[in-house]
Amino acid sequence: QVQLVQSGSELKKPGASVKVSCKASGYTFTSYAMNWVRQAPGQGLEWMGWINTNTGNPTYAQGFTGRFVFSLDTSVSTAYLQISSLKAEDTAVYYCARDEVATMGWWFDPWGQGTLVTVSS
Amino acid sequence: QSVLTQPPSASGTPGQRVTISCSGSSSNIGSNTVNWYQQLPGTAPKLLIYSNNQRPSGVPDRFSGSKSGTSASLAISGLQSEDEADYYCAAWDDSLHGWVFGGGTKLTVL
Numbered sequence: 001q002v003q004l005v006q007s008g009s010e011l012k013k014p015g016a017s018v019k020v021s022c023k024a025s026g027y028t029f030t031s032y033a034m035n036w037v038r039q040a041p042g043q044g045l046e047w048m049g050w051i052n053t054n055t056g057n058p059t060y061a062q063g064f065t066g067r068f069v070f071s072l073d074t075s076v077s078t079a080y081l082q083i084s085s086l087k088a089e090d091t092a093v094y095y096c097a098r099d100e101v102a103t104m105g106w107w108f109d110p111w112g113q114g115t116l117v118t119v120s121s
Numbered sequence: 122q123s124v125l126t127q128p129p130s131a132s133g134t135p136g137q138r139v140t141i142s143c144s145g146s147s148s149n150i151g152s153n154t155v156n157w158y159q160q161l162p163g164t165a166p167k168l169l170i171y172s173n174n175q176r177p178s179g180v181p182d183r184f185s186g187s188k189s190g191t192s193a194s195l196a197i198s199g200l201q202s203e204d205e206a207d208y209y210c211a212a213w214d215d216s217l218h219g220w221v222f223g224g225g226t227k228l229t230v231l
Contacts, residue, residue: 045211062217
Protein backbone atom coordinates (compact mmCIF):
# COMPACT_ATOMS: atom_id res chain seq x y z
CA GLN A 1 0.00 0.00 0.00
CA VAL A 2 1.03 3.60 -0.51
CA GLN A 3 2.89 4.73 2.58
CA LEU A 4 5.10 7.54 3.81
CA VAL A 5 7.31 6.77 6.79
CA GLN A 6 9.14 9.62 8.50
CA SER A 7 12.19 9.62 10.73
CA GLY A 8 11.92 9.78 14.49
CA SER A 9 11.66 12.67 16.92
CA GLU A 10 14.58 15.06 17.27
CA LEU A 11 15.75 17.21 20.17
CA LYS A 12 18.08 19.99 19.08
CA LYS A 13 19.70 23.05 20.61
CA PRO A 14 19.11 26.52 19.21
CA GLY A 15 21.42 27.22 16.30
CA ALA A 16 21.79 23.57 15.32
CA SER A 17 20.44 21.90 12.18
CA VAL A 18 18.07 18.99 11.68
CA LYS A 19 17.24 16.77 8.72
CA VAL A 20 13.89 14.99 8.59
CA SER A 21 13.37 12.12 6.17
CA CYS A 22 10.23 10.84 4.50
CA LYS A 23 10.52 7.43 2.82
CA ALA A 24 7.88 6.54 0.26
CA SER A 25 6.76 3.06 -0.70
CA GLY A 26 4.02 1.43 -2.72
CA TYR A 27 4.21 3.77 -5.72
CA THR A 28 6.61 5.32 -8.21
CA PHE A 29 8.29 8.03 -6.15
CA THR A 30 9.07 10.34 -9.04
CA SER A 31 5.50 10.40 -10.32
CA TYR A 32 4.10 12.47 -7.46
CA ALA A 33 5.26 15.72 -5.90
CA MET A 34 5.90 15.88 -2.16
CA ASN A 35 4.68 18.56 0.21
CA TRP A 36 5.83 19.57 3.67
CA VAL A 37 3.42 20.82 6.34
CA ARG A 38 4.21 22.21 9.79
CA GLN A 39 2.06 21.98 12.89
CA ALA A 40 3.26 23.94 15.91
CA PRO A 41 2.15 22.68 19.35
CA GLY A 42 -1.58 23.11 19.75
CA GLN A 43 -1.82 24.94 16.44
CA GLY A 44 -3.19 24.30 12.97
CA LEU A 45 -1.59 23.13 9.75
CA GLU A 46 0.74 25.36 7.75
CA TRP A 47 1.93 24.52 4.25
CA MET A 48 5.69 24.92 3.89
CA GLY A 49 6.04 24.16 0.20
CA TRP A 50 6.66 21.30 -2.15
CA ILE A 51 9.31 19.58 -4.20
CA ASN A 52 9.01 18.23 -7.71
CA THR A 53 10.28 14.67 -7.30
CA ASN A 54 10.97 14.41 -11.03
CA THR A 55 13.21 17.46 -11.36
CA GLY A 56 14.17 18.07 -7.73
CA ASN A 57 12.98 21.66 -8.01
CA PRO A 58 11.67 22.96 -4.66
CA THR A 59 9.10 25.69 -4.07
CA TYR A 60 8.93 27.35 -0.67
CA ALA A 61 5.93 29.07 0.86
CA GLN A 62 6.19 32.54 2.33
CA GLY A 63 7.95 32.34 5.66
CA PHE A 64 9.90 29.23 4.76
CA THR A 65 12.72 30.62 2.68
CA GLY A 66 16.35 30.75 3.71
CA ARG A 67 16.67 28.24 6.56
CA PHE A 68 14.48 25.51 5.06
CA VAL A 69 15.68 23.17 2.33
CA PHE A 70 13.79 20.39 0.55
CA SER A 71 15.83 17.66 -1.12
CA LEU A 72 15.50 14.16 -2.52
CA ASP A 73 17.31 10.88 -2.86
CA THR A 74 15.34 9.16 -5.60
CA SER A 75 17.50 6.02 -5.35
CA VAL A 76 15.83 5.29 -2.01
CA SER A 77 12.50 7.05 -2.68
CA THR A 78 13.09 9.52 0.11
CA ALA A 79 12.37 13.21 0.53
CA TYR A 80 14.16 15.34 3.08
CA LEU A 81 13.48 18.54 4.98
CA GLN A 82 16.51 20.28 6.44
CA ILE A 83 16.18 23.20 8.83
CA SER A 84 19.28 25.19 9.79
CA SER A 85 19.93 27.77 12.54
CA LEU A 86 17.11 26.27 14.57
CA LYS A 87 15.05 28.55 16.80
CA ALA A 88 12.66 27.73 19.62
CA GLU A 89 9.75 28.68 17.36
CA ASP A 90 10.71 25.87 14.96
CA THR A 91 9.44 23.41 17.58
CA ALA A 92 6.67 21.60 15.76
CA VAL A 93 5.55 18.39 14.13
CA TYR A 94 6.61 18.27 10.49
CA TYR A 95 4.60 16.19 8.03
CA CYS A 96 5.34 15.11 4.50
CA ALA A 97 2.30 14.59 2.28
CA ARG A 98 2.09 13.26 -1.26
CA ASP A 99 0.47 15.39 -3.95
CA GLU A 100 -2.39 13.63 -5.67
CA VAL A 101 -3.44 15.32 -8.91
CA ALA A 102 -6.50 14.62 -11.04
CA THR A 103 -8.66 16.46 -13.53
CA MET A 104 -11.04 17.37 -10.72
CA GLY A 105 -8.38 18.97 -8.58
CA TRP A 106 -5.53 18.00 -6.32
CA TRP A 107 -5.01 17.12 -2.69
CA PHE A 108 -2.64 15.57 -0.15
CA ASP A 109 -2.82 11.81 0.27
CA PRO A 110 -1.29 10.05 2.09
CA TRP A 111 0.51 11.85 4.89
CA GLY A 112 3.52 10.69 6.82
CA GLN A 113 3.11 10.01 10.51
CA GLY A 114 4.90 13.21 11.43
CA THR A 115 8.24 14.04 13.01
CA LEU A 116 8.41 16.07 16.19
CA VAL A 117 11.31 18.50 16.23
CA THR A 118 11.93 20.11 19.61
CA VAL A 119 14.33 23.03 19.88
CA SER A 120 15.45 23.71 23.42
CA SER A 121 18.60 24.64 25.25
CA GLN B 122 -4.57 34.23 11.44
CA SER B 123 -5.52 31.60 8.86
CA VAL B 124 -6.51 32.54 5.32
CA LEU B 125 -9.51 30.23 5.50
CA THR B 126 -11.89 30.78 8.41
CA GLN B 127 -13.37 27.92 10.39
CA PRO B 128 -15.17 27.93 13.74
CA PRO B 129 -12.71 26.82 16.42
CA SER B 130 -15.14 24.31 17.88
CA ALA B 131 -18.28 22.32 17.15
CA SER B 132 -20.18 19.72 19.09
CA GLY B 133 -23.05 17.29 18.87
CA THR B 134 -24.53 14.22 20.50
CA PRO B 135 -24.32 10.74 19.03
CA GLY B 136 -26.62 10.35 16.05
CA GLN B 137 -26.89 14.08 15.40
CA ARG B 138 -25.86 15.91 12.26
CA VAL B 139 -23.23 18.64 12.52
CA THR B 140 -21.78 20.98 9.95
CA ILE B 141 -18.46 22.78 9.88
CA SER B 142 -18.06 25.86 7.74
CA CYS B 143 -14.99 27.14 5.90
CA SER B 144 -14.96 30.66 4.53
CA GLY B 145 -12.45 31.96 2.04
CA SER B 146 -12.18 34.38 -0.85
CA SER B 147 -12.23 34.57 -4.63
CA SER B 148 -8.54 33.67 -4.84
CA ASN B 149 -8.89 30.37 -3.02
CA ILE B 150 -12.26 28.70 -2.48
CA GLY B 151 -13.88 30.91 -5.09
CA SER B 152 -11.64 29.59 -7.85
CA ASN B 153 -10.35 26.21 -6.66
CA THR B 154 -11.65 23.02 -5.14
CA VAL B 155 -11.73 22.41 -1.41
CA ASN B 156 -10.34 19.46 0.50
CA TRP B 157 -11.04 18.40 4.08
CA TYR B 158 -8.69 16.57 6.42
CA GLN B 159 -9.48 14.77 9.64
CA GLN B 160 -6.89 14.67 12.41
CA LEU B 161 -7.70 12.23 15.19
CA PRO B 162 -6.01 12.95 18.52
CA GLY B 163 -2.28 12.33 18.40
CA THR B 164 -2.25 11.24 14.77
CA ALA B 165 -1.40 12.66 11.36
CA PRO B 166 -4.06 14.33 9.23
CA LYS B 167 -5.98 12.06 6.87
CA LEU B 168 -7.80 12.96 3.67
CA LEU B 169 -11.54 13.02 4.34
CA ILE B 170 -13.09 14.88 1.37
CA TYR B 171 -11.43 15.96 -1.87
CA SER B 172 -12.57 18.13 -4.76
CA ASN B 173 -15.36 19.69 -2.70
CA ASN B 174 -17.53 16.62 -2.28
CA GLN B 175 -15.66 13.43 -3.14
CA ARG B 176 -15.01 10.74 -0.56
CA PRO B 177 -11.90 8.56 -0.74
CA SER B 178 -12.57 4.87 -0.51
CA GLY B 179 -13.00 3.82 3.09
CA VAL B 180 -14.54 7.10 4.26
CA PRO B 181 -18.12 6.49 5.45
CA ASP B 182 -20.90 8.20 3.53
CA ARG B 183 -21.85 9.92 6.80
CA PHE B 184 -19.26 12.49 5.74
CA SER B 185 -20.16 14.89 2.94
CA GLY B 186 -18.78 18.12 1.56
CA SER B 187 -20.20 21.02 -0.38
CA LYS B 188 -19.07 24.33 -1.80
CA SER B 189 -20.88 27.50 -2.79
CA GLY B 190 -19.12 30.63 -3.95
CA THR B 191 -16.30 31.40 -1.52
CA SER B 192 -17.48 29.07 1.24
CA ALA B 193 -17.46 25.34 1.84
CA SER B 194 -19.00 23.03 4.40
CA LEU B 195 -18.36 19.64 5.86
CA ALA B 196 -21.37 17.73 7.16
CA ILE B 197 -21.24 14.73 9.43
CA SER B 198 -24.47 12.81 9.94
CA GLY B 199 -25.13 10.03 12.43
CA LEU B 200 -22.39 11.42 14.66
CA GLN B 201 -20.27 8.81 16.40
CA SER B 202 -17.80 9.06 19.27
CA GLU B 203 -14.94 8.13 16.96
CA ASP B 204 -15.63 11.26 14.91
CA GLU B 205 -14.14 13.35 17.71
CA ALA B 206 -11.20 15.01 15.97
CA ASP B 207 -9.87 18.22 14.46
CA TYR B 208 -11.10 19.02 10.97
CA TYR B 209 -9.26 21.24 8.50
CA CYS B 210 -10.33 22.69 5.18
CA ALA B 211 -7.72 23.51 2.54
CA ALA B 212 -7.60 25.10 -0.89
CA TRP B 213 -5.02 26.41 -3.34
CA ASP B 214 -4.71 30.18 -3.29
CA ASP B 215 -4.01 31.76 -6.68
CA SER B 216 -2.78 35.04 -5.15
CA LEU B 217 -0.43 33.47 -2.63
CA HIS B 218 0.59 30.72 -5.06
CA GLY B 219 0.28 28.14 -2.34
CA TRP B 220 -1.99 25.97 -0.23
CA VAL B 221 -3.93 27.61 2.56
CA PHE B 222 -5.60 25.87 5.46
CA GLY B 223 -8.39 26.80 7.82
CA GLY B 224 -7.46 27.15 11.46
CA GLY B 225 -9.16 23.86 12.25
CA THR B 226 -12.37 22.94 14.04
CA LYS B 227 -12.29 20.74 17.12
CA LEU B 228 -15.34 18.47 17.06
CA THR B 229 -16.56 17.17 20.41
CA VAL B 230 -19.09 14.37 20.66
CA LEU B 231 -21.03 14.96 23.85
